[in-house]
Amino acid sequence: MREKKTNLFHAAYRDTDSPSRSGFGSKAILAAAGLSAVAAMGAVWGAGGFFYRLCLTQKMDKSKIFAAPHNQGTGVAHSTLDRDRVWLKEQPTEERLLFSEDGLCLRGLLLKGQPGDPWVILCHGYTGRAEDMADFARRFHDRGYQVLMPDARGHGKSEGDYIGMGWPDRRDIVRWAQYLVWKEQAGQVVLLGVSMGGATVMMASGEELPAQVCAIVEDCGFTSAWDEFHYQLKMLFHLPAFPLLHVTELYTRVKAGYSLWQASALKQVAKCRIPMLFIHGKKDTFVPFRML
Numbered sequence: 001m002r003e004k005k006t007n008l009f010h011a012a013y014r015d016t017d018s019p020s021r022s023g024f025g026s027k028a029i030l031a032a033a034g035l036s037a038v039a040a041m042g043a044v045w046g047a048g049g050f051f052y053r054l055c056l057t058q059k060m061d062k063s064k065i066f067a068a069p070h071n072q073g074t075g076v077a078h079s080t081l082d083r084d085r086v087w088l089k090e091q092p093t094e095e096r097l098l099f100s101e102d103g104l105c106l107r108g109l110l111l112k113g114q115p116g117d118p119w120v121i122l123c124h125g126y127t128g129r130a131e132d133m134a135d136f137a138r139r140f141h142d143r144g145y146q147v148l149m150p151d152a153r154g155h156g157k158s159e160g161d162y163i164g165m166g167w168p169d170r171r172d173i174v175r176w177a178q179y180l181v182w183k184e185q186a187g188q189v190v191l192l193g194v195s196m197g198g199a200t201v202m203m204a205s206g207e208e209l210p211a212q213v214c215a216i217v218e219d220c221g222f223t224s225a226w227d228e229f230h231y232q233l234k235m236l237f238h239l240p241a242f243p244l245l246h247v248t249e250l251y252t253r254v255k256a257g258y259s260l261w262q263a264s265a266l267k268q269v270a271k272c273r274i275p276m277l278f279i280h281g282k283k284d285t286f287v288p289f290r291m292l
Contacts, residue, residue: 048247051269055229055248056163056256062127070235070285082115084134091141098179100153100172102257107157111137111147118188119146119180123175128164131155136192141251145190151201152177162256165225166196167263170203181210199225199265204238205276206268216276218265220284221292225263231288287288 010247053060065071094110095126109130120140122133130149137147152169173191180186189212193201198221205216222228229248230241249260280292 002114007250010026035125044243047244048251051229051244052251052255055232056165057161057218058127058163058250065236066231068236072285076101079191081132081135082249084138085131087138088131088134095122096148096179098150098172100155100168100169100175102124104153104159105175106150106153106159106172107238108148108150111141111149112184113141113144113146113208115185117146118183118185118190119148119186120190120192121171121176121180121198122147122149123157123169123193124149124152125193125195125197126165127155128152128197133197134195134286136194146184148176148180152197157190164256164258165228166200166203166221166265167225167258167262168256169200170268173200174207174209177210177213181212184243186212189213190215190217194217197221199228199263202265202272202276203263205272205274206270209274213274216272216274217279218276219279220281220287221291222267222287223264223266224260226260227291228287267276 027182035273053063054064075233088111091111094112096108096110098106098108101107107130120136122130122136122140123129124132130151133149137149141147149171152160152164153172154163161203177189177191181190186251189243191201191204195198198218200219200221202221226245226249228243233245245260252258252260278292280287280289282289
């Protein structure tokens with residue numbers, strides 16, 4: 001009789017205790033899964049912030065980008081560019097300051113010619129400055145053009161805490177073109193940009209430009225900021241766009257006030273009614289040739 005009671009006791013113990021232990025185990029698993037999800041989200045958010053700072057602020061060293069194998073061996077030979085910079089320093093250039101629509105003080109470098117000569121606005125590339133366009137300035141000036149070389153916002157001596165990848169810069173170029181027409185009595189204006197500058201003039205082409213802007217030349221510009229970052233993310237870190245680039249998009253919207261999706265040269269060119277010359281080298285690996 002005692003043995004039977006003991007068996008019944010053990011059976012009752014198993015029946016009442018097993019569900020409790022099972023429930024505790026399930027809760028522990030859910031809690032661990034929740035913590036892992038939070039940690040993963042935090043890691044992705046942190047990585048997105050790192051990629052934003054790396055690519056879109058001047059405060060972070062860009063050697064990681066430019067030292068990458070796929071970003072090597074592009075652009076003008078240093079010896080040639082150095083000679084052109086020396087030439088530019090010997091010219092009677094003048095500085096001009098212009099306020100952007102959002103209140104930034106932008107700097108431009110003017111190289112004048114004879115009154116009535118046409119003008120060209122030269123837009124430099126990513127992390128560059130006005131003087132980087134010395135080679136183009138020399139060639140245009142030798143052919144009778146007057147030259148304006150702006151520092152893009154966040155570059156050179158222009159104000160700005162972020163790199164605009166051409167999108168907010170497009171409105172700055174409209175204002176520079178208006179300045180040439182209003183203050184320098186420009187009769188003809190050509191826009192030319194290289195790399196990010198190429199994307200900038202393409203994006204500007206979809207805006208309401210002065211009638212005096214008669215031609216645009218884009219050299220190796222990207223199709224959109226999103227496409228360029230997608231490419232660099234893959235080449236630099238071997239990562240897909242999702243989810244890191246989507247987090248970077250959020251950072252860009254909050255901190256820089258524009259969208260990588262919105263910064264599309266393709267959509268802007270679709271609205272352009274000005275003759276445009278497209279140039280892109282097949283061996284370009286910073287902005288791949290397929291973006292032509």
